[in-house]
Amino acid sequence: MPAAAKSVLTVALIGNPNTGKSTLFSALAGMSQHVANYPGATVEKKTGRMTCAGQRYELIDLPGLYSLSPRSRDEMVAVDVLLGQQKGANPVDAVICIVDAVNLLRNLYLVSQVRELGLPTVVAVNMLDVAAARSIALDLPRLERQLGVPVVGVQAHRRVGIAELKAALARAVKDPAPGEETLFPPVFEDEVARLQGTFSRTAGAGPMPAFLARRLLLDTSGYLAGRLRPSVDGSGLGATVGSSYHAGCTAGPVGSGTPALSTALQEARERLRAACCPIPAVEPAVRYAWAERMLTGALSEPDRRRPTVTDRIDHSLTHWFWGLLFFAAVMLIVFQSVFTWARPAMEAIEGAETALGGWLQNHLAEGALRSLLVGGVLSGVGSVLQFLPQILILFFFLGILEDCGYLARAAFLMDKFMARIGLSGKSFIPMLSCFACTVPGIMAARVIENERDRLTTILVAPLLTCSARLPVYTLLIAAFIPDRTYCGGLLNLQGLTLAGLYLLGIIVAVTAALVLKKTLLRGQSPPFVLELPSYKWPSLRTVVQRVLGRGWIFLHTAGTLILAVSILVWAGLYYPHHSDAVAPLIQERQQLQQQVKQLAGNDSARSNAEVRLREIAREIDGVHQRHSILGRLGHFLEPAVRPLGWDWRIGCAVIASLPAREVVVATMGVMYNAGEDEDNRALKERLRDVTWEGSGKPVFSIPTALSIMVFFALCAQCGATLAVMRRETNSWRWPAFTFAYMTVLAYLGALATYQVGTWLGG
Amino acid sequence: MNTNSVPLQHLAAGQAGCICRLLGQPDVLHRLEEFGLRPGTRIEMFRPGNPCIVRLGGCKVCLRADDLLHILVEPIDGAAPGQGCCRRRRWRGGTG
Secondary structure: OHHOOOOOOOEEEEEEEOOOOOHHHHHHHHOOEEEOOOOOOOOEEEEEEEEEEOOOEEEOOOOOOOOOOOOOOOHHHHHHHOOOOOOOOOOOEEEEEEEEEEHHHHHHHHHHHHHHOOOOOOEEEHHHHHHHHHHOOEEEHHHHHOOEEEEEEEHHHOOOHHHHHHHHHHHHHHHHOOOOOOOOOHHHHHHHHHHHHHHHHHHHOOOOOHHHHHHHHOOOOHHHHHOOOOOOOOOOOHHHHHHHHHOOOOOOOOOOOOOOHHHHHHHHHHHHHHOOOOOOOOHHHHHHHHHHHHHHOEEEEEEEEOOOOOHHHHHOOOOOOOOHHHHHHHHHHHHHHHHHHHHHHHHHHHHHHHHHHHHHHHHHHOOHHHHHHHHHHHHHHHHHHHHHHHHHHHHHHHHHHHHHHHHHHHHHHHHHHHHOOOOOOOHHHHHHHHHOHHHHHHHHHHHHOOOHHHHHHHHHHHHHHHHHHHHHHHHHHHHHHHEEEEOOOOOEHHHHHHHHHHHHHHHHHHHHHHHEEEEEEEOOOEEEEEEEEOOOOOOHHHHHHHOOOOOEEEEEHHHHHHHHHHHHHHHHHOOOOOOOHHHHHHHHHHHHHOOOOOOOOOOHHHHHHHHHHHHHHHHHHHHHHHOHHHHHHHHHHHHHHHHOOOOHHHHHHHHHOOOOOOOOHHHHHHHOOOOOOOOOOOHHHHHOOEEOOOOOOOOOHHHHHHHHHHHHOOOOEEEEHHHHHHHHHHHHHHHHHHHHHHHHHHHHHHHHHHHHHHHHHH | OOOOOOOOOHHOOOOOEEEEEEEEEEHHHHHHHHOOOOOOOEEEEEEOOOOOEEEOOOOEEEEEOOEEEEEEEEOOOOOOOOOOOOOOOOOOOOOO
């Protein structure tokens, strides 16, 4: 037994979705959980440790799946882990297969696939209490005899049966059950044997395991064959998307493996079809027949099914009217809480940032280092942390909704609407989350297993108006949109403008989704099939663990990038930092400082001098930024932004807001010598007075303000979004594409707004 | 094909049927059959429409039928679950 000789054995936990797998994992591993991503994949890798009878185990929680046919990202990773081909995961020594007592027949399908791996296997039957409540009787000892592997009844959420499960695992590892006979007809097994011969000849390696040969024959998508190619680069998203793109055809062109292997597979499938053993239809037939044999005499179900609590709840919650009403109420409460709870935390982070910045200002000498720490590092860290409260709170609520089973109902309710734009109901919650913050929205898109739908959702997500756009909107609307009311005070022009901007985001997002699904991400989506799990009380532990995991992934992946871009933008605004341009101002400052020292505290001349000193400080900042690299870039780009009604300073502020769009307010403040103050009152007034250089014409008019707002409604000025997008799609291709298409849209939108606006305004 | 078979969408709420045939691409069908949607299985309409909710085995499933997938069922009129299905297996009424 080579497995038992190792000091730490790797145990994979596998099971259908909604079987209580995460709860069982927590019960087994306790607090020793670690969440990361598989290298080169966007699938979460959850590991934990446990000890039983002196043997140490490493537990791997595989994604919940119905079958080992590798079609989705989750299934591909699970198959790769089980076959020992996944980077970053140890070869598996044993498997715990968790099954749902209420749904045993379908759960045994996966068990039948797992048992062919030839690994020591234990079956944990969960939800026995639910089964008992439904008068489903299970004879576990008989099931164990018929299955030939240890079967243990557990109640994961009550921690019942965990010790027995561990003991059964230890027994199974020490004394593995003998290999089972095949389920497939002889003609199929002949082909498996032939394939085992072909493959060892082709690759020059040892004989292929029978399990792998069977899966190769059954996997008509060509994914597995592609993985077996020696130099295949199958870990990137390109390969993942590719194989699901072509999942419809047999022996797909992407990743079809070594020519000899793919030809052999195709020929074998042809021969099998001729012998009335069609691939892949033979698999469900033989496996379900086996599962039914296994359950014979072990399972007895009542003839008449009584309505359960879940049924009663579902009668209301999936109703087209009451269900939608309830859903709207839930969403309202969630988003209200996200905004009200996140605000104090965000203000606290901002306060700490300001306090720390002030302390640094006072304790460090003026110069590049201080400016870097305050303007680059601190503001970068601040803008990363600013996102965290919203992300954590949103995922807390989504976690609760998911864990209690409601999220599937929400997907059902929204599917009708989402189907019209070519997506499924599963895209709705991620998109809705984007109105709070695009980052958790994109992360929440992991629940969409269809790769094209997921990509479409992610690519249009930044178009939906997130809360970071609000500072820009409120500043410009308050400064330039007249405060007029219509319909007896019911409608307000400022409010209408804001609503219009939200609507613009939604309309463009819907259009973009439609266009993407018709062009770049074209292809037939598999039918929308979604299991609606029984309702249950959410487990706080599971929810909190998930929230912390997501928060960490954000800090880890997006945080570093945002920090880097913040420092780059700081450098762009700081250097070359010539002192020639500010020499007269510095001279004046010195004179004033002398004056202030000499004057008495209550002298009006002294307070005038102090006011002037503050002005000078702002002007110095402004002069430096105007002469900086970015300032020059702004001058250089002015011809491009002039048709939008912008002067070079707006263009410059827009470039500086690349890492985070809300920064544009502060940058404009510095650019226009208004400084940064509490409620931007000075900035609002300053903006109204700004004139084009060389003429007395004001820069800001209603069309210009609208053009800036339209630009910010449509642009992708958010480092965090782009970084998370890279993380979730595993490539720079998609964030680059999103940035490009959104910037073009934003430019054209702003151009149209300004030109039409000025034309209408005469 | 059985003449009594109708598309799944024709089942009324609470009405049960037996899946007679699935029509669609082989790969799509493979996935659905693995999921438990296969000929001979009893299916009960819970919430008709598109998407609809059906009861399948011990769970509820939300399904959206489209051009890619046609599910033909043979309605079971007023019969108790476990009876009258075209290829209903009787093996489950075991000793328990």
